[in-house]
Amino acid sequence: MQSLPVFMGYLPLGIAFGILFSKLHLAWYFGILSAILIFTGAGQFLLISLLAIHAGFFQIAIASFLLNIRHMFYSLAITDEIKNFGIGKYYILFGLTDETFAVLKTNKETLKLTPKEMEKSYLYITFFDHIYWVLGCGIGIFLGEQLGFQPKGVEFALTALFSVLTLALLRNSTNKIPFYIALALGVIGLIVFPSDEFLILSMVCGILILLFFRRWIGSGKAMRNPPPQA
Incomplete structure (x- = not known):
C-alpha cells in the first residue's frame, strides 16, 4: 500500500516511455533492459532523445551523469539509515529514484519501525517501485509497436506524482x-x-x-x- 502512489505515476509514465522507445525501431528487449538496468525515468527519456539524434556513447554518458547526479545526494541522505542493512542495501541505493526516496523518507517520519522492519520496508518499496516501472515500460512498448499509440501529455504524471509525495513529506516532517x-x-x-x-x-x-x-x-x-x- 505504501508504494501505491508510485504505481499510479510510474505505470502511465512507463507506458509513455515504452511508446516513445518503440519509435526508435530497436528490438523490444532493449527497452525492457533499460528499465531494469538504468531505472531512471528522466534518464531513459533523455536516452531516447540522444539515440534519436545518433549521439555517441561519450555524449550519452556525460548527459546522463549530469542529469542524474542528484541521486548521489539521495544516497548520502540515507546512508546512516541503511548502513547496518544486509546486502539488500546495495539494491536500495541502486533503486533510489526521486519518488522512492520521497516515500522512504515519508515512512521514516510517520512509521515507528524497528531496524529489521525498516530494512524490509525499504527493500520492498524499492523492489515494487522497480516492478511498476518495468511493467509500465513493457506495456508501452507493446502498445507502441502493435497499436501505434501516441503518449502526448502522459509525461505530466511524474510531475503530479512527485508533487503529491513532496506535500506528504512536508506535512509529516x-x-x-x-x-x-x-x-x-x-x-x-x-x-x-x-x-x-x-x-x-x-x-x-x-x-x-x-x-x-x-x-x-x-x-x-x-x-x-x-x-x-x-
Missing part, C-alpha cells in the same frame, strides 16, 4: 526549513538561472546553503522537539 529553502530556490532559480542549467545550479546552491547554515537549519527540529524538563 518536523523540520520544514529545508522545504522553504527549496521553494525559495526554485522560484528564484526560474527567474535567474538558464533553463538548461536550472536543476544543477539550484542543487549546488541548495547544497551550499545546507552546508553553511546546517546548525540553524537543524535547530528547526530542535525548537519543535525541546528536551524534557527535569
